[in-house]
Amino acid sequence: MTGEAAPKFVRRAVSGWGNYPVEVCDVYRPENLDELRGLLGSAPQPTLTPRGCGRSYGDAALNVEGAIVQSDRFDRMMGFDADRGILRCQAAITLADIIEFFVPRGFFFPVTPGTKEVSIGGAIASDVHGKNHHRSGSMSAWVTRFTLMSAGADLISCSRDENAEIFWATVGGMGLTGLIIDADIQLRPIETAFMAVDNERIANLDQLLERMAESEDAFDYSVAWVDSMAAGASLGRSVLMRANHANREELPVGERDRPLTFLQKKRPGLPFRLPNFTLSPTALRAANAVFYATHPTRKSIGPCDAFFYPLDSVRNWNRGYGSRGVLQYQCVIPESCARAGTIALLEALTSSGVGSFLTVLKTLGPGNEGLLSFPMRGHTLALDIPNTGPEVIEALRRLDEIVLGFGGRVYLAKDACMTAATFEQMYPRLPDFKRIKRRLDPEGRFSSSQARRLGLVDGAERGGGPR
Numbered sequence: 001m002t003g004e005a006a007p008k009f010v011r012r013a014v015s016g017w018g019n020y021p022v023e024v025c026d027v028y029r030p031e032n033l034d035e036l037r038g039l040l041g042s043a044p045q046p047t048l049t050p051r052g053c054g055r056s057y058g059d060a061a062l063n064v065e066g067a068i069v070q071s072d073r074f075d076r077m078m079g080f081d082a083d084r085g086i087l088r089c090q091a092a093i094t095l096a097d098i099i100e101f102f103v104p105r106g107f108f109f110p111v112t113p114g115t116k117e118v119s120i121g122g123a124i125a126s127d128v129h130g131k132n133h134h135r136s137g138s139m140s141a142w143v144t145r146f147t148l149m150s151a152g153a154d155l156i157s158c159s160r161d162e163n164a165e166i167f168w169a170t171v172g173g174m175g176l177t178g179l180i181i182d183a184d185i186q187l188r189p190i191e192t193a194f195m196a197v198d199n200e201r202i203a204n205l206d207q208l209l210e211r212m213a214e215s216e217d218a219f220d221y222s223v224a225w226v227d228s229m230a231a232g233a234s235l236g237r238s239v240l241m242r243a244n245h246a247n248r249e250e251l252p253v254g255e256r257d258r259p260l261t262f263l264q265k266k267r268p269g270l271p272f273r274l275p276n277f278t279l280s281p282t283a284l285r286a287a288n289a290v291f292y293a294t295h296p297t298r299k300s301i302g303p304c305d306a307f308f309y310p311l312d313s314v315r316n317w318n319r320g321y322g323s324r325g326v327l328q329y330q331c332v333i334p335e336s337c338a339r340a341g342t343i344a345l346l347e348a349l350t351s352s353g354v355g356s357f358l359t360v361l362k363t364l365g366p367g368n369e370g371l372l373s374f375p376m377r378g379h380t381l382a383l384d385i386p387n388t389g390p391e392v393i394e395a396l397r398r399l400d401e402i403v404l405g406f407g408g409r410v411y412l413a414k415d416a417c418m419t420a421a422t423f424e425q426m427y428p429r430l431p432d433f434k435r436i437k438r439r440l441d442p443e444g445r446f447s448s449s450q451a452r453r454l455g456l457v458d459g460a461e462r463g464g465g466p467r
């Protein structure tokens with residue numbers, strides 16, 4: 001602590017990307033490491049929550065009883081080892097900034113979520129996965145080292161060999177072990193900025209699972225959009241989208257002279273939230289039908305940005321879900337019961353009367369040593385459910401039971417309503433996580449609204465009220 005005054009906070013309404021829940025939180029925006037240290041020592045709020053870009057959907061980056069540390073000042077690249085392809089950067093830099101800079105130089109981000117508007121710190125804290133988990137694992141597989149500022153304001157260097165326990169508690173640890181300050185990331189070399197994409201319309205779930213299994217070896221990336229309104233013999237009707245990074249010879253002749261040009265669409269935004277009535281079952285059916293109709297079976301070569309980040313092409317697209325927001329629900333069902341589990345989930349969704357605008361199925365490869373890391377070998381289903389009322393939470397709790405019954409788990413970065421009892425059963429390594437957290441942060445300085453809801457931090461470790 002330098003003796004300077006701790007930075008000031010602003011009290012404002014904050015939410016994750018789903019706009020549910022919305023909480024009034026104190027928000028700090030430290031300018032530098034000294035301010036951050038000062039904040040840990042002197043902020044009057046009982047607990048602190050790191051926050052990157054706020055792209056987690058629920059309350060993972062909210063802290064109604066404490067304060068949020070908005071870390072976006074820590075957004076610089078620090079160095080690049082071109083021989084090994086390793087980037088050292090501060091943790092608030094976004095994937096968007098990294099990709100924009102490195103694609104023209106022949107490197108891509110090795111594992112990317114469906115939006116590039118996420119920070120490195122957030123991506124490590126959620127141990128994010130992409131459409132290539134079956135081939136490349138999750139974010140932690142590509143992080144060779146990071147620096148963590150712990151509750152005691154110590155800077156701890158962590159890797160698989162150095163402070164390994166802290167490394168595995170922090171990847172997927174949802175910001176509860178401390179604030180990630182910087183990281184070293186192994187980038188992936190690419191020959192072009194284009195993707196060779198293979199879209200295939202699929203009639204039903206059996207065919208989809210078969211085609212997904214067949215394509216695991218041939219394609220780096222694979223994701224299926226599923227028509228959540230299709231039922232009966234058409235249950236699981238979908239479009240399977242698979243791709244590899246294109247090499248130079250595959251490009252149209254006109255693009256071969258500039259293979260690494262990073263093409264991005266202009267980004268119109270939704271200027272206001274759409275009214276809630278636009279989320280009717282009819283609109284949902286229409287949205288699903290339009291998607292199917294506009295995605296015929298075909299092969300194409302296209303810009304990587306369009307393949308990885310179609311949703312980013314409309315800024316603030318989450319406003320389309322109206323003032324009550326959306327609940328994302330993402331779970332994984334182990335490989336051995338992927339078919340039965342996915343059928344049970346889709347049928348439960350249909351019978352609950354709530355609908356999903358965007359339903360996605362991906363294959364996950366084996367999990368890792370991350371104590372709270374989400375992936376496990378199996379299939380992951382993600383649903384976008386507009387928050388039309390209390391029936392949505394009821395429906396999601398029913399889905400939790402199904403997931404539990406099949407030995408699966410729900411993804412913390414998307415979760416807004418799981419119970420502590422469910423969470424404990426889904427994440428058996430929770431006691432190990434808590435043991436390391438207690439050692440690193442005995443006073444429970446790092447917490448979040450989600451952490452308290454799920455019992456991720458000890459009971460009354462930090463209640464409300466000033467310290």
Ligand SMILES: Cc1cc2nc3c(=O)[nH]c(=O)nc-3n(C[C@H](O)[C@H](O)[C@H](O)COP(=O)(O)OP(=O)(O)OC[C@H]3O[C@@H](n4cnc5c(N)ncnc54)[C@H](O)[C@@H]3O)c2cc1C
Pocket residue numbers: 016017049050051052053054055056057060061071091092112113114115117118119120121122123125126127128129130131173174175176178179180181311413414448
């Ligand atoms: C459109 C869309 C598509 C998505 N697709 C995928 C996908 O395909 N795969 C996937 O895995 N995820 C996906 N996500 C989820 C997203 O990748 C994660 O929620 C990611 O963590 C968001 O990063 P962020 O910087 O916005 O973090 P925030 O939302 O700000 O924070 C998320 C968590 O990280 C912690 N955190 C943030 N910064 C730090 C830091 N510096 N140090 C320590 N902890 C920190 C926070 O405390 C919080 O617990 C998607 C999200 C959206 C909106």
